Amino acid sequence: MKKKRIIIAGAGPAGLTFAYDLLKKSKKYEVIIFEESDSYGGIAKTINYKGNRIDIGGHRFFTKEKVINDLWEEILPISDDTNKDNILLKRKRVSRILFENKFYDYPISLKLETLKNMGFIRTFNVIISYIKSIIFKRKENNLEDFYINRFGKKLYFLFFRDYTTKVWGRTPSCIDSSWGKQRVKGISIRKVLSNALKRIFKIKDKNKETSLIEEFLYPKFGPGYLYEEMAKKIQELGGEIILNSKVIKINNKNNTIKDITVLSKDNEINYKCDYFISSMPIKDLINGMDTPKKINRIANNLPYRDFITFGILVKKLNIRNNTKIKTFNNRIPDTWLYVQDNSVKLGRIQVFNNWSPYMVKDNKKTVWLGLEYFCNEDDEFWKLSKKKSIEFAIDELVKLNIIDKKNVIDATRIKIKKAYPAYFDSYSELDKVIKYLNKIDNLYCIGRNGQHRYNNMDHSMMTALVAVDSLLNNKSKKEIWNVNTEDDYHEEKENEV
Numbered sequence: 001m002k003k004k005r006i007i008i009a010g011a012g013p014a015g016l017t018f019a020y021d022l023l024k025k026s027k028k029y030e031v032i033i034f035e036e037s038d039s040y041g042g043i044a045k046t047i048n049y050k051g052n053r054i055d056i057g058g059h060r061f062f063t064k065e066k067v068i069n070d071l072w073e074e075i076l077p078i079s080d081d082t083n084k085d086n087i088l089l090k091r092k093r094v095s096r097i098l099f100e101n102k103f104y105d106y107p108i109s110l111k112l113e114t115l116k117n118m119g120f121i122r123t124f125n126v127i128i129s130y131i132k133s134i135i136f137k138r139k140e141n142n143l144e145d146f147y148i149n150r151f152g153k154k155l156y157f158l159f160f161r162d163y164t165t166k167v168w169g170r171t172p173s174c175i176d177s178s179w180g181k182q183r184v185k186g187i188s189i190r191k192v193l194s195n196a197l198k199r200i201f202k203i204k205d206k207n208k209e210t211s212l213i214e215e216f217l218y219p220k221f222g223p224g225y226l227y228e229e230m231a232k233k234i235q236e237l238g239g240e241i242i243l244n245s246k247v248i249k250i251n252n253k254n255n256t257i258k259d260i261t262v263l264s265k266d267n268e269i270n271y272k273c274d275y276f277i278s279s280m281p282i283k284d285l286i287n288g289m290d291t292p293k294k295i296n297r298i299a300n301n302l303p304y305r306d307f308i309t310f311g312i313l314v315k316k317l318n319i320r321n322n323t324k325i326k327t328f329n330n331r332i333p334d335t336w337l338y339v340q341d342n343s344v345k346l347g348r349i350q351v352f353n354n355w356s357p358y359m360v361k362d363n364k365k366t367v368w369l370g371l372e373y374f375c376n377e378d379d380e381f382w383k384l385s386k387k388k389s390i391e392f393a394i395d396e397l398v399k400l401n402i403i404d405k406k407n408v409i410d411a412t413r414i415k416i417k418k419a420y421p422a423y424f425d426s427y428s429e430l431d432k433v434i435k436y437l438n439k440i441d442n443l444y445c446i447g448r449n450g451q452h453r454y455n456n457m458d459h460s461m462m463t464a465l466v467a468v469d470s471l472l473n474n475k476s477k478k479e480i481w482n483v484n485t486e487d488d489y490h491e492e493k494e495n496e497v
């Protein structure tokens with residue numbers, strides 16, 4: 001019997017998971033993945049820069065979904081035998097906020113050190129403004145209302161407004177409150193106070209899933225390694241992955257996709273397909289199709305935030321370990337730091353030595369930092385030359401007194417388009433686009449940009465597993481869109497940005 005052809009756009013976590021799961025479950029399909037870039041893993045890839053590996057951000061592997069954990073461990077088992085390469089390491093999460101040259105817990109916690117850092121007057125004002133926010137609850141029209149209702153105005157201005165503006169390029173008053181509900185659920189002053197009281201009276205929190213939150217899994221050589229291994233397994237199962245090939249047209253007639261057009265090395269090639277699985281951005285998908293004007297307008301106004309990361313290799317940091325955690329050479333223990341100060345453009349700093357010492361060519365003598373900047377692809381910072389932007393990033397580290405310029409050994413820059421699907425502009429009308437896409441019977445939208453949802457790897461992969469189930473068992477596509485919308489899915493204390 002002739003196999004049915006499935007074409008997948010994108011070899012990120014979602015596209016790869018779809019192919020792997022389907023090929024394991026059925027031999028009736030021919031699977032081809034087209035990937036625009038030259039690598040596997042999408043934004044969860046790892047780039048090897050002269051032996052130092054850099055992750056796009058810093059990708060913690062944790063999930064509440066057993067099926068996803070099992071899948072990760074099927075590809076790379078958890079092990080502390082570091083002589084092996086194909087392993088997942090268990091890592092401790094340490095992340096703090098750097099603000100006015102002082103460290104604060106992330107998320108903010110109420111302890112003597114926090115109060116000492118903030119000072120008496122500021123602390124007093126924070127308490128008063130919090131009490132006000134309890135008495136005068138705001139209607140939650142946007143993210144600003146969401147934060148103020150949970151933290152009070154003062155704390156919102158200190159710790160949330162500027163950082164959120166850095167990330168999204170919009171103040172929280174312009175952002176839909178659903179982003180807060182999805183990403184910072186479970187964090188509030190009430191939680192902070194109750195945690196502080198529990199600490200004072202040494203009460204154990206039964207609900208706190210410490211193992212999920214404080215510890216995470218991480219491949220020895222970064223997240224991309226896991227997806228490279230997954231790609232190998234797909235090929236062993238008979239799947240084909242074609243890199244440097246962009247899906248540019250999706251030819252849809254009478255609610256069925258008959259074929260797609262791929263741009264590969266300046267050649268446009270048509271491929272017939274029985275099913276099309278899209279993890280490409282909704283905006284690009286719609287632009288590649290012949291769609292009604294209204295749908296086209298909504299899709300074209302869907303906002304994204306782009307991202308630049310710099311890998312900076314230094315001999316040492318100026319900041320030293322000021323915690324009780326034992327570290328090599330008294331280095332700071334943080335996997336990453338949030339940079340709160342609005343005097344710099346920098347958003348977060350990753351210390352890759354602390355993610356996995358094997359990410360760094362010489363872990364003993366060098367510190368390998370990842371600097372994160374959020375921007376738009378048409379702004380000045382994006383257009384700056386590589387040399388100038390590296391100089392800019394190094395100068396910001398010097399300004400924050402994190403490094404001395406003379407200790408910089410090497411640096412690189414990586415740009416990522418559409419790193420974040422954003423929740424403003426036409427986002428409120430996305431349901432109309434979803435309704436339209438769901439009518440196309442052989443189209444399945446999966447993943448992060450594929451659904452325009454702020455999905456982490458686990459939820460992106462989960463959409464793929466649910467889509468395979470829907471395709472094989474003729475189930476409604478609604479469940480694919482329902483992933484990461486229920487409260488249960490949300491990770492307390494979790495915040496990627």
Ligand SMILES: Cc1cc2nc3c(=O)[nH]c(=O)nc-3n(C[C@H](O)[C@H](O)[C@H](O)COP(=O)(O)OP(=O)(O)OC[C@H]3O[C@@H](n4cnc5c(N)ncnc54)[C@H](O)[C@@H]3O)c2cc1C
Nearest residue numbers: 010012013014036042043057059060247280447448456457
């Ligand atoms: C800074 C940062 C930090 C993060 N930290 C974490 C974390 O700690 N933990 C976590 O779980 N998640 C994290 N994430 C989220 C994680 O990266 C995503 O959830 C995941 O990569 C999404 O997988 P995906 O396959 O849906 O999309 P992507 O990773 O975006 O992959 C989509 C792929 O499709 C390709 N593509 C796009 N258009 C086309 C086309 N037209 N034709 C062919 N190919 C195309 C792209 O090149 C890409 O390879 C982070 C993200 C960022 C930006």
